Every structure is written in structure tokens, then in C-alpha cells.
Amino acid sequence: xxxxxxxxxxxxxxxxxxxxxxxxxxxxxxxxxxxxxxxxxxxxxxxxxxxxxxxxxxxxxxxxxxxxxxxxxxxxxxxxxxxxxxxxxxxxxxxxxxxxxxxxxxxxxxxxxxxxxxxxxxxxxxxxxxxxxxxxxxxxxxxxxxxxxxxxxxxxxxxxxxxxxxxxxxxxxxxxxxxxxxxxxxxxxxxxxxxxxxxxxxxxxxxxxxxxxxxxxxxxxxxxxxxxxxxxxxxxxxxxxxxxxxxxxxxxxxxxxxxxxxxxxxxxxxxxxxxxxxxxxxxxxxxxxxxxxxxxxxxxxxxxxxxxxxxx
Numbered sequence: 001x002x003x004x005x006x007x008x009x010x011x012x013x014x015x016x017x018x019x020x021x022x023x024x025x026x027x028x029x030x031x032x033x034x035x036x037x038x039x040x041x042x043x044x045x046x047x048x049x050x051x052x053x054x055x056x057x058x059x060x061x062x063x064x065x066x067x068x069x070x071x072x073x074x075x076x077x078x079x080x081x082x083x084x085x086x087x088x089x090x091x092x093x094x095x096x097x098x099x100x101x102x103x104x105x106x107x108x109x110x111x112x113x114x115x116x117x118x119x120x121x122x123x124x125x126x127x128x129x130x131x132x133x134x135x136x137x138x139x140x141x142x143x144x145x146x147x148x149x150x151x152x153x154x155x156x157x158x159x160x161x162x163x164x165x166x167x168x169x170x171x172x173x174x175x176x177x178x179x180x181x182x183x184x185x186x187x188x189x190x191x192x193x194x195x196x197x198x199x200x201x202x203x204x205x206x207x208x209x210x211x212x213x214x215x216x217x218x219x220x221x222x223x224x225x226x227x228x229x230x231x232x233x234x235x236x237x238x239x240x241x242x243x244x245x246x247x248x249x250x251x252x253x254x255x256x257x258x259x260x261x262x263x264x265x266x267x268x269x270x271x272x273x274x275x276x277x278x279x280x281x282x283x284x285x286x287x288x289x290x291x292x293x294x295x296x297x298x299x300x301x302x303x304x305x306x307x308x309x310x311x312x
Contacts, residue, residue, distance in 0.1 A: 003103060004096035008126055011100060015107045022120030024086035024141065034122035036087045036139055044140040044147065046077035052132035060175050063102045065190040067109020069265075070134045072192050073214060075117060076267035078140035079196045080212040082148040082203025085119040089137040093129035106134070117196045145203045148271070152208040153228035157272040157289040162198035162282050164188065165217055166256065169263020170245050173252060182244045194267040201280045202271045210271035216262040216307020221270060221295045228272075231292030233299055234261070238286040255304070261297065262307050 003011055016029045027035035036043075050056055050073070056066050071088060078085040090110060094103065107121070114120055119138070171189030180186055202210055209228060211220050218234070225232045241249075241256045249256035272289055273279060296302070 001100045002097050003094055003100055006100050011103060012126060014100065014104060018104060018107055019111060019121050020115070022087065022114070022118055024118075025120055025122050029121070029123045034087065034089070036122055038086075038141055040142045040144055042142050044078050044081045044083040044142060045137060046074050047135065047137040048073045048077070049133060049135040061190045063105035064109035064112070066134070067106045067111075068113045068191040070136050071110045071113035072194050072267055074136045074138035075114065075119065075196060076194045076212040076214065076269070078138050079194070079199030080148070080210050080269055081140065081142075082145050082199050082207070082210065083140035083142045084200055085114070085117045085138055085140045085196065087119055087122045087139045088114050089139075090121055090124035091126070091135040092124065093127045093131070093133040095130060095132060096128050098132065110136070143200065145200065148203050148207050148210040149227070150209050150211055150224045151227035153224050153230050153232075153272040153289045154208060154274070155230055155289055155291045156275045157208055158275060158279070158285050159221070159232060159234065159270065159272050159287040159289060160279050160283040160285050161213070161217075161268050161270050162202070162284075163195040163213075163268030164193060164266045165213065165239065165268050166245060166260035166263050166266070168192055168265035169259040170248055170256070172263075172265070173254060173259070174248060177252060182248055184244050185248060189265060192265060192267045195269055195282060198269055198280070198282050202269065202273075202283065205273065205280045206277050207271040207273055210269060213264065213266065213268040213270050215264045217268075217270065218261050218295050218297070218302055219307025222306065224270070224272065225293065225295055228289075229293070231290045232287060232295045233290060234287040234295065234297050236298050238284065258304050261302065262305050264307060
């Protein structure tokens, strides 16, 4: 059955019936607006959009995979502020001939990813469109913590990362060359493994700045460097290359550090911590903050692409 056959409200009813409310949901889908608890009194909000052919391909990923990726891109931003995600709002623009089953599976993927952090889908919107587009807004609760912003890094701070780097970019390259293995890399592209819990952990440990690594480590650290008016140096020896990634890089003729330092979509978290502060479990040091500007690798300018740019 296509969406044109079931109709807008028929599809909405089918999707809503599949949703489970999260603990912060006071009023879910079905009214003009949702009501979400905000015990802290402050709400962290972030939004992102995925466009077919630009951010995902249906011949590379299942609908559930796309749902996981769409949710992860937003939930990671909430975690990067030191907050706990509570809810998602989803706007879906679809071709009328898209199958209802695909849209239902998409909602299952979105819900499953959100459920990992106790969040849920509380509402959204829908429209017909020649291009399949998914726009997600995430909400989060700071739980009494000060938000960790990009502009707080200080010279002498240690840069650390929680989560994986380069896996999703390697998987993207593998798929773009027409292969489906190594499975570990391809699955990393389809469904990122995001260390959501490490965002609030870093905030409690005194992180001075933090960011979700969505567009590439060097590019995203550049946002911290610019906002904090500091220089950042990354140590390449802080990134051991996994065997499967090294083998795939050799087979494809790619420098694996291009994936690790400039690849996005893993949604690792990068943060700076004051010198002498013990890093929380799950965080690994990768460099240091210094007086100056820009981001270097081993004190040298990185000559490769630094990350993703929609208009490059």
C-alpha cells in the first residue's frame, strides 16, 4: 500500500499506534502540541534534516537504519550540550508513491534509537514532496547542569574523545565503491553507536567545551577553536587504526587517517577538560589546547579535507 492510498491521516494514525511514550512525555501525539516535562526549567533544543540522495540512500540502508541515523544526529547534539534527551519531533516529507511499510519501519528506527536514552517521539508533521526528507527536532533536559558550550576551552586544557571515529566514513566509502563488506564498517555507517551517556558525564566532570563530531573531527574541533579563540593540536598517535579499517583502506587506496580525522557520522563526542582533571571512564586524550588559532595535527597544518560541507 502506498502513502497516497492510505492518506496523510491514515499514515499518521498507523505511526502513532506504534509509538511508546517516554518518561518525560506528559502529552504525546494527537493534539496541536505535545507537552514534555522539563524538571530543570530549561530545555535544550536541536534540529537536523536528512535528504534522500544527500544524506542517505534507500539502496544502501533500510528504513529502520535511516530512522536510527536521523534520531542519532539530533540526540548526539543534545548530549554534546551535557543534557539528557527527552523527546523528538519529526517532520516527514514523502513522495506519494512511497510504501506505507517503509514509513512505518522508519518510525520504528527513530523510536528505537530514542528509546536508548529514554526519549520518545511526541509529535511532528507530514507533507507530500518529490524528495524524501526527514527533519527531526530533539529536546533535552540539563538536570541542573550548566550547558557545555563550544566557547569555553582554555589554553592548557586537554582534548578528549568518547566514541568511535572513522568507522562511518569508512563504511560510506565502502558502499560508494559498490561493496558491502567489511560489515563492521558498513553497519557503522548505517547505525552509528553514539556515546550519549558521556555528554552528561563530561559536564559533571567539568568539561570546558564539547561538540558532537558529525562533520569530521578536525572541522568540528575548528568550531571549538573559533568559539573559544584558541588553537588546538591533535596527536595522530592517539588514534590506533583497527585492523579491518586498515585493511579496507589499503584495498581502497585511502589513508585511514582521512576517515578518522575528517570523516563524520559516527557522532563521537569531543570535549576539553582542565589540566589535572581526571578524564571520566570512556574518554581518551587526543591532544591539547594552546594559545593561537586553528587546528593542527602533530603541530602541522592538515592538508587534506577537514570534514563535510553541504555546499563544498
